[in-house]
Amino acid sequence: MHLNGKNVMDNITIARLLDETAALLEIDGQDPFRVRSYRRAAEAVEQQTTQLATLTEPDSDPKALLAIAGIGKGMAQNIRDLVATGTMPLRAELLTKYKPTMLELLRLPGMGPKTVAMLWSALAVADIDTLEEAAKAGHLLKLPRMGQKFTEKLLKGIADHKKNTGRFRIDQATAFADRISALIREFPGIETITPAGSLRRGRETVGDLDLLVTGPACEPDVVAAAVDHVAALPLIDKLIAKGQNKVSFTLRNQLQVDVRLLPRASYGAALQYFTGSKHHNVTLRQRAIKRGLTLSEYALLRVEDNVIVAAATEQEIYNALDMAWIPPELRENCGELEAAAASFAGKAEGGLPTLITREDIRGDLHMHTFETDGACSIRDMAEAALARGLKYIAITDHSKNLAMTNGMDDARALAHAARIRQVNTEMEGRITLLAGVEVDILGAGELDLEDSTLAQLDIVVASVHSRFDQPAEQMTDRVLAALENPHTRILGHPTGRKLLRRDPYAIHLEKVLKRAAELGVAVEHNAAPARADLNDLHLRMAKQLGCRLVVNTDAHAIEDLDYIRWGITQLRRAWLTAADVLNTQPTAEALLANLRPKP
């Protein structure tokens, strides 16, 4: 990352180095609580919207770092060392004893710090390839607690790791969750199946799937039959574990699924527990202990006599801990527990926000038709948007520079606008259509249609579509220049980020967001998971900088309008309310009044 012309360490890198140090400490067999504090610090750093490098400069407030929960005197010094030198004494010392490739070993299933440490001391194994050789040669059998079965499992794990597909997009994971749930539901006596874990929290990607199953068939005395049913599902590729009330398996695409079957009486406790996040739960249980209670996936119990205080619903559990119920999207131990306590106590300040919902969205300002690369007509899109309860939409087909989409030149853009206005009339006020264009930002930031054309349109979305390989400075300058064009009303997909793909263009987002806020250009969050643009951290940053935000689907077909669901999820994760998003305005007139005025 660049700052005032200098190349400095960004928060993500600082967090990664702290997390790696935690892993090395663990391999070194050091105090687990010290390890945890490094992990916690890494998480805290990752969540910050301001770059910590700016807080380590000599003239900045020395207390600023300490104000972050989880960062004390020692960790603040570590961060200063990292920013100044690229490493820190503890990390450098650990790396003289161990090799960084050992961290890769920890990602193999069944491999933890103790095993990695033993492999290193007994066999000098420090990387996956050497481990594979040792396992195939049978060297592991000589080691304590390692037999034939462990070796087989490890080799399978290594093979899977090598073709590893990593994390899955939230929409794809949801589709799998639905399919698996339908199969599980065929067993009589199963009533409710709820995806928990990071899917319920609305993370953009999930590493595995947690499915929570309840119903009469899940009562302790009869659950075994239901467990057998789950363990025999036809789409299971590999069964990983099968216990009294838990089944773990992977699908052919390597997605891991954990299914838990739990009695109805403890449904709320189980849902709370398996939704996480881990750090949210840890803090919650600490809070329970302070009140003489203990929380597990079965119940919130009073310690002195083991009496159940709450178990059936999440609401009961949070309330018993003097907190309001917390929406799953906020459960990241990022201030939500304090806010929930304030809400429960009826305090006016610092409570939980009323998060934005799908119903708050009244318009969608970015979509395509078959005039360029969409699949439907203007009328189709209008009717579909109306059916979904929208009050206004903008039709924004591509401009000429995107030749592969049959992009429009000036004359076509104006003719298309006339047709959009015609359909608007035909809709007789049931929904308002705004005439727009998604214009391409060219090399030096100029737009690829004439200003005289843009002047006749309601909505101009300016987006970068090419040269993602340019250096960040150049891309940033290009976007900044496009913002200066007075016709630019919305900055479309500002980072060009393609989730799970390696080639998003780098951009100095903070600079761009600041300028957009100053000029009153609205910044788009693209709701489609495949094009997921700003993550919750970016969205928080945008709010902090005073940006006007819009969430658009960039729909190319009718069903794409439903992408709004995923966009809303990310907005909620960023603690945003309806007031933070422009396309919650009740009418097209109100929306236009909030956009940058036309020149």
Add this chain to the structure above:
DNA sequence: GCCGTTTTCGGCCCGACTGTTTTCAGTCG
């Protein structure tokens, strides 16, 4: 290494599952 309405020391979440074991250590979520 962090933290504090039991505060500067002594705590730091909880339970299930696996493999290799005869009572448990390590891993996982």
